[in-house]
Amino acid sequence: MRIVLLGAPGSGKGTQAKLLVAKYNIPHVSTGDILRSSVTAGTDLGKKAKAVMDAGQLVSDDIVLGLIQERFARTDAKNGFILDGFPRNIPQAQALDAMLARLGRPLQLSLLVDVPNDVLMKRITGRRSCPSCGSVFNIYFSQPKTSNKCDKCGTALQHRSDDNEATVRSRLQVYEQQTAPLVAYYKAQGKLRTVRGTGSINEIFKSISDIVEAQIRPLADVMHKIEEEEAAKAAKVAAEKLAVKEAAKAAAKAAAAAAKAAKKPAVLPKAGKKVAPPAKPSKKDITAKKAPPPKAKPAKKPAPAKAKPKAKAKPKPPKKPK
Numbered sequence: 001m002r003i004v005l006l007g008a009p010g011s012g013k014g015t016q017a018k019l020l021v022a023k024y025n026i027p028h029v030s031t032g033d034i035l036r037s038s039v040t041a042g043t044d045l046g047k048k049a050k051a052v053m054d055a056g057q058l059v060s061d062d063i064v065l066g067l068i069q070e071r072f073a074r075t076d077a078k079n080g081f082i083l084d085g086f087p088r089n090i091p092q093a094q095a096l097d098a099m100l101a102r103l104g105r106p107l108q109l110s111l112l113v114d115v116p117n118d119v120l121m122k123r124i125t126g127r128r129s130c131p132s133c134g135s136v137f138n139i140y141f142s143q144p145k146t147s148n149k150c151d152k153c154g155t156a157l158q159h160r161s162d163d164n165e166a167t168v169r170s171r172l173q174v175y176e177q178q179t180a181p182l183v184a185y186y187k188a189q190g191k192l193r194t195v196r197g198t199g200s201i202n203e204i205f206k207s208i209s210d211i212v213e214a215q216i217r218p219l220a221d222v223m224h225k226i227e228e229e230e231a232a233k234a235a236k237v238a239a240e241k242l243a244v245k246e247a248a249k250a251a252a253k254a255a256a257a258a259a260k261a262a263k264k265p266a267v268l269p270k271a272g273k274k275v276a277p278p279a280k281p282s283k284k285d286i287t288a289k290k291a292p293p294p295k296a297k298p299a300k301k302p303a304p305a306k307a308k309p310k311a312k313a314k315p316k317p318p319k320k321p322k
């Protein structure tokens, strides 16, 4: 599953990304993280990025794309990825598409976690965190039991200075300006899916999972169809083999029957004799009787005639049980 995650600051997309990672076993590729780790690791691209950042400049799209491509080449990304923080504009989105096309691994889904601005505002400006243990509270949604004190350790909670309304408002504006074109871009590609980012974390994740499953399912359906067709082919071949076997059996039986039939003429008379012991004398008489029957008993003629068909009919029934 190859996903680009879109969402405003405070949308909770990071939390959802973690759940996606756990469920689908694909890495969460955040451009911030891979920049930091490549600089730390001192890779060629990491050195380049560090030089640019040390000069107080923005890391170019080429470098970021290179880092992303390196990240995608790692084995844990063989089944896909959740890309977060990139692209932020149309040229980046186009460059990403071009890179993924070269890799033969086009993007499958652009997932937008959509949260109304007033909710985002409360989520960010209401955030209070414990400097001691890292617990996070929100004065609107998850208040600490004691005002401004950590539930776990009792430390006084902190409010980040840049979590004020004016700063958040401008951050949301920047986000909207960046994201609106991307939303249109992925919508035009038919890859955009929007999930409402309000409600419980589990409810939101259920919606996201449904969307991901729906995106994966068509692929699974294609695989299933191929499997079914192959199974049908195999069944047909097996049926043909069986038919050949049956035909061979039938031919063998027929041959055996023919052989029996060839012997039977010798056997049949015996049966005939058994059935019609009285016929014995009659046989002798037949020539004599043949002439006389028309005169006296025409009924006797049918009798020997009947006995013969019976004998012939007997070998036939055994053929049926085949």
Ligand SMILES: [Zn+2]
Pocket: 130, 131, 132, 133, 134, 135, 150, 151, 152, 153, 154, 155
């Ligand atoms: Zn605490």
